[in-house]
Amino acid sequence: MYTTAGSLPVESLAAGSRLRCLGPPMAGKRSLLIELLAAGVDAGEAAIVITTDMDAKTLFAAVPALDVEGVAVVDATGTATTDDRVHVVNSPSDLTGIAIATTEAVTAFTEAGYDRIRVGVDSLSTLRVYSDGKRLFRFFHLLTGRARDEGALFVCTDHDTDGGGALGSLFDVRVELREGETGSERRVTVDGETTEWEPAAPYDVQRVEHERTVHAISVRSFQHVRDVLTGDDLTLVACNPTVGDSDLEAIRAFFEGLAVTVETRQVEGFPNSVALLHRGGEFLAADQLVTVAAAVTIDDSVLRRETVPDVIQQAYRSVHGDHYADPQTLVRVSRQFELEAGRGGVGTVHAGFRRLSRVTADAETWDLYRRLAAAGVEIHIYGEPDIDLPDHEGITVHTDLTDELRETWFVVRDGPTGGALLAEEVEPETVPEDGPVDDHPHRGRYYDAIWTRRADVVDGLVDYLGKQQP
Incomplete structure (x- = not known):
């Protein structure tokens, strides 16, 4: 017991x-x-x-x-x-x-x-x-x-x-x-x-102040950040696959979630069912497709392994993306970054909603920001002033916006293991016919999104947003 x-x-x-x-x-x-x-x-x-x-x-x-x-x-x-x-x-x-x-x-x-x-x-x-x-x-x-x-x-x-x-x-x-x-x-x-x-009385968890341990990049724009994060594009090639279609689809979904392009090729004279990871012309790693499939699908053999396949280890770059992310996904990512600030009660959160009415459209969102501010987190909210947000100590509202601040859904949180999300809405005509389909209330709205915990990028974005404020 x-x-x-x-x-x-x-x-x-x-x-x-x-x-x-x-x-x-x-x-x-x-x-x-x-x-x-x-x-x-x-x-x-x-x-x-x-x-x-x-x-x-x-x-x-x-x-x-x-x-x-x-x-x-x-x-x-x-x-x-x-x-x-x-x-x-x-x-x-x-x-x-x-x-x-x-x-x-x-x-x-x-x-x-x-x-x-x-x-x-x-x-x-x-x-x-x-x-x-x-x-x-x-x-x-x-x-x-x-x-x-x-x-x-x-x-x-x-x-x-x-x-x-x-x-x-x-x-x-x-x-x-x-x-x-x-x-x-x-x-x-x-x-x-x-x-x-x-x-229940809360357990005494000490506040830990954020100390920058890397040199922040000098951010010129949100697009500059995207270029930095995707500039070393990776590609995984499934050569002569003999694994099942379901395994191939699982591999594709997993690596595309890591912003890795996945291709399938038949190569004469090359071994069957091999996964090759490369950056441009630079070879990075190779594994058997069956080993990669077992790892990404989490089968029972996982607990008997001692290492993660090389192609998976090499693919992690602290960056994740989705060209057709739905609002629910972005809310989950945003909420995670916001809540991490609340747990420590320190640091700053910058959040771009495009329109201020979206802050109060969901009662939980506005309540969360008020509670974060009360816990000691510095909150900055950005959006077109289609409504007046109530004044609240610790929350600063920004309505004098550049085009990118006005058009981007973003959340940037500093502090230990901070995070940043940038998302731009995708025009309906650009969504492929076999693109995502769902039944949530925002059906038909999708975003080209990227999020990261790279400290140099997150700290650079914090500095950049500070310069955009009047």
């Missing part, structure tokens, strides 16, 4: 329990996850933190209770380190790398004699930005299954407030969080029984 008294309104949970912490933005989900992990460490248990948007160094500074032996971090921000407690993964989209690193950490703690291990994933919401539903389900199916088999306590956070669907079937404990009249409240559903809502 794992003791949870003091963190949850239940005394303990069985070994192998899988918890999904659900709630709206800034409801205290990360705080709860850290609290559960730190309580285990204090009791002599091991802890594994899978972090998708906070590098290990920042995590240890923010939570000193985790900066100890018996803690391992799977750092999916790609931040290099010499700390042997940290397993670095290139990107949150590298689910194969995350699975391998987590398995290595579990094995190491088991061999070291730990009989109780707590595993925390922060967050499912970030992973959802970078991976489709099928890959995400397979990933969590593998991790939760391994946790159950090892008798670990598995915890993940999610901005979803429903918690149903296929992913929901992988978890046997549901933890809900909400903002009550006097602060955060929690309740738990386990074995078909739901507790009453109980107040």
Whole structure:
């Protein structure tokens, strides 16, 4: 059994329990996850933190209770380190790398004699930005299954407030969080029984100020940023493929999400089913297509691998893109960057809405910005003044805009592992006939979008936007 008294309104949970912490933005989900992990460490248990948007160094500074032996971090921000407690993964989209690193950490703690291990994933919401539903389900199916088999306590956070669907079937404990009249409240559903809502004090997470560690690029325009991010275009060639069409489609979808062009070629005299990655005329890596397909589809062999295929490792450039992104995708990316600022309570968020009416069209958006400002984040909102936004301390509204500021959907957040999103609406006639089709309320609206966590680009954009203000 794992003791949870003091963190949850239940005394303990069985070994192998899988918890999904659900709630709206800034409801205290990360705080709860850290609290559960730190309580285990204090009791002599091991802890594994899978972090998708906070590098290990920042995590240890923010939570000193985790900066100890018996803690391992799977750092999916790609931040290099010499700390042997940290397993670095290139990107949150590298689910194969995350699975391998987590398995290595579990094995190491088991061999070291730990009989109780707590595993925390922060967050499912970030992973959802970078991976489709099928890959995400397979990933969590593998991790939760391994946790159950090892008798670990598995915890993940999610901005979803429903918690149903296929992913929901992988978890046997549901933890809900909400903002009550006097602060955060929690309740738990386990074995078909739901507790009453109980107040919960947030865990003490230290604020970590952002220190620039790279030289920011000198940004001339948003188009300049796009050119910088796409200037080293990569191409993956599937030569003489013998894998199935479904595997080829999975490979194509995965690499195109990394802004990599995918081509299929029949080459006489060349080996069958080989994946070649190159930049212009420069060869970068090669792997068997069957190996690449297994990695991108997250099959059961992932947990038996020791490395990620070379073509995948070489493809990660901290940049993601979609030529026909729907508004829902952009909202998820935007929200992720915004919420990361709120967790630290430091830094600046610049957000371009094109029109100010879009800020208040969704009540959650305006409420989130007010709460971010109250937490100490400096907010800058850009848009055509088709409405008057209410005055609010910490929020500055900009309406004297250049053409690119007026026409671009953008979110730029500085701070540790900051991020930037730039998106321009695609004219309807440019969308191919076999382009994306969906049933969401904005059907027919698509954007040529690119987003990145490259620190030199993000810091350069922050400086550039500061110069555009009167």
